[in-house]
Structure formats: structure tokens, C-alpha cells
Amino acid sequence: MKITGYRCLTTQHDWGRPVGDVNGHVDSGITEVPILVLETDAGIEGVATGSTHDVDRLFPAIEGEDPRAVASLYDRMIARVFKSGHAGATFGGIGTIDAALWDIKAKLAGEPLWRLLGARDRYVDGYASGLDIALDDERLAALYGSMAERGYTSGKLKGGRDVADDVRRLRIVEEALHRNAEHPGLMLDANESWHRKQAVRHVSAIERELDLVWIEEPLRRWDAAGHAALSRAVRASVATGENLTGLEQYRPLMDAGAVDVVQIGAVWGVTHFLRVAVAAHARDLPVSLVGHTADAAVVHAAAAVPNTMPTEVQDLGSPIGVTIDQAFQDGGIVLGDEPGAGIRIDESEIAARMAGDGWRSAAGPHVRSHRTGLRLATERTA
Structure with a gap:
């Protein structure tokens, strides 16, 4: 059994409320959710949500490999980005591929992952x-x-x-x-x-x-x-x-x-x-x-x-x-x-209903204020 390819999708989550933290929030409450689908020559696909960052750079580490060798493939992905480093967003791509591999492994065993x-x-x-x-x-x-x-x-x-x-x-x-x-x-x-x-x-x-x-x-x-x-x-x-x-x-x-x-x-x-x-x-x-x-x-x-x-x-x-x-x-x-x-x-429902910037909003919680931790007085919220 071999890994043959992958598909990257993006869907959205509607929280029904503004979401965020002290660094900022997404007022619409609509955020994007990346999805990865790993393909195999046996027709079994691994599905995971999380991040698709750097998947194109990481995929050669697992292409053609047996997806059941999850721990070894995890280390191959870490080694693949040795010079530039695996920290930060790249680690999200590694983690999502890893979750998709575990999904395949459990499907092959006919068992829930737990x-x-x-x-x-x-x-x-x-x-x-x-x-x-x-x-x-x-x-x-x-x-x-x-x-x-x-x-x-x-x-x-x-x-x-x-x-x-x-x-x-x-x-x-x-x-x-x-x-x-x-x-x-x-x-x-x-x-x-x-x-x-x-x-x-x-x-x-x-x-x-x-x-x-x-x-x-x-x-x-x-x-x-x-x-x-x-x-x-x-x-x-x-x-x-x-x-x-x-x-x-x-x-x-x-x-x-x-x-x-x-x-x-x-x-x-x-x-x-x-x-x-x-x-x-x-x-x-x-x-x-x-x-x-x-x-x-x-x-x-x-x-x-x-x-x-x-x-x-x-x-x-x-x-x-x-x-x-x-x-x-x-x-x-x-x-x-x-x-x-x-x-x-x-996938058809996802394609039909996408709109908005989600987490990527400049006012969202992933953008840290340059004055965070440096103020003398705190801010009232109500």
C-alpha cells in the first residue's frame, strides 16, 4: 500500500458569535478550516483538519511510502525541513498530515482511532x-x-x-x-x-x-x-x-x-x-x-x-x-x-458555501498588538 497524492480544501466554521481573545477577535464569527485528504493506491483516504501550510514541501517525505508507518513518516517530515526548521506554521502542516496518516491506519484496521x-x-x-x-x-x-x-x-x-x-x-x-x-x-x-x-x-x-x-x-x-x-x-x-x-x-x-x-x-x-x-x-x-x-x-x-x-x-x-x-x-x-x-x-457543499476572511482578519486574535504587555493602565471592556 502506498501514498499517492493529496487534496487541500478549505471550509468555514460559523461560531454564531464573535470569537477571539485579548489580542483581537473576529466579529463575524466565521472562520476558515483547512482540510487535508491523503490519497492511497488502495482507494482509502485519510482526512484531517488543522493546517495545510507547507504540505507541498512536506509531501515528498511521505510520497510512495506505506501510510501505516506513521511514527517513522512523522520523523521523515521533520527531517525534510531540517535546514529551515519545522517550528511555527510548518509544524501545522506536519501535524495535519500526521493526523490523516493515523486516520488511514485506523481505517485499515477497521477500528475507531481511540x-x-x-x-x-x-x-x-x-x-x-x-x-x-x-x-x-x-x-x-x-x-x-x-x-x-x-x-x-x-x-x-x-x-x-x-x-x-x-x-x-x-x-x-x-x-x-x-x-x-x-x-x-x-x-x-x-x-x-x-x-x-x-x-x-x-x-x-x-x-x-x-x-x-x-x-x-x-x-x-x-x-x-x-x-x-x-x-x-x-x-x-x-x-x-x-x-x-x-x-x-x-x-x-x-x-x-x-x-x-x-x-x-x-x-x-x-x-x-x-x-x-x-x-x-x-x-x-x-x-x-x-x-x-x-x-x-x-x-x-x-x-x-x-x-x-x-x-x-x-x-x-x-x-x-x-x-x-x-x-x-x-x-x-x-x-x-x-x-x-x-x-x-x-466537498460539493464546501465549494458552494465559502465566503469571508475568517481568522485572517487583521483585527483577529492571531495579530499581536505591539503594545501588549507594555501598558501601565489596564483597559475596561464594559
């Missing part, structure tokens, strides 16, 4: 997360109320601009989830918007009012010394790692005691998730999958490792033309029985 990877249970515990920085209080309450109806007991708020706003909004999340838990788990995500002392002051002020499970991405992703200092200074766990591209980027933070919850981005692939989870497990650290919406393959891996904390559930819908064999219920994700990762696509 079973192939060794999971005992199809259920993956989750927490609610709305990318909610642009929502007013009423819409915030409605969003987390809808997540509470699915059984979620914990929620993560986007914040970091103003302590009073964050406390008020966290209480709204807490009240919405209170129907399922006496003390709902609360997390705050600052998306790398603070310097070290800002982080200590902000989190300490919130902790005088509320109990935080973790503070997420408080500092720049590579700041091992800063994260370690913050972890010692506050009660909340420090969670970070979703934007680290490669196992080697995690080691300095782990070795410095800089991360209490090791986060792994859903778009970086199954093999990456498994390797980071093993490295974290060897240090008695939990891992948490970040950004699960249509990234179905990697949540199967989350079901199969022993140190998984709840997975971030950002939305209950699916992108245009994408059907995923999973259900959001009982406060988590229930994976299905379809062989592979359970992703099916309707």
Missing part, C-alpha cells in the same frame, strides 16, 4: 471555553448556560485586560455552570498578554475573590523563568504549551518547573500529542488538549494516555460540509465507532 491507540473508554472529559472576549454579559451567560445543558462543570474565560472585568465575568461563568457543580472549575486565559509582574498582580487580585484552577498562557510561551516564578507566587496552576511546536520546546519549561498543566494544541497532530504526553507523564505532569472543535483525530489520542486532564471544548457545531462521529454530552466528548477519526466531508 481503540487503535489503546484507549479503554470512548469518553473524554472536557471543559467549556467560548473564545468569549467580545461577548457582553448577557451573551456570555447564555453561552455557558448552553454548555451547562451538556453537563459541563468547568469553564475557561478569555481575559487579561482588567481585574474587575475578569472577576465579574468569571462569576457569570461560575453561575452558569453551578447547576452541575457546587464549585465549578474556573480558568482564565491571558494569551501571552502580560509581563511577569503584571501576571503576579493580576492573578493575585483575582485570587482574593475567586479560586482559579489555572492561569493560561500568562507570559510569552518561551519564558521558562517567568512561568516558574509565577507558579511559585500564585495558588493557581500555570498552564501553557499550546503554541509550542516540537517536543524540544517543552523541555526547558518542564525542566524549570515552569508549567503545572502541559497544554498541547489540537492542530499539531497525534504523534506530537503522544510524545509530549509521555514526556510530561515521566515528570508526573498532566496534559490538556487545547482547541478541540473539528480536530477529531487528536482527541482520540487524549482518550488513550494516562495523564489527560479535561479537553477544551470551544464549540458544539461542525464546519460546513464536515460531519464528525462524536457527541458533546455528559460534560465531555463521546467518540464514535466509525473506523478512523470519524471525519466525513462533503
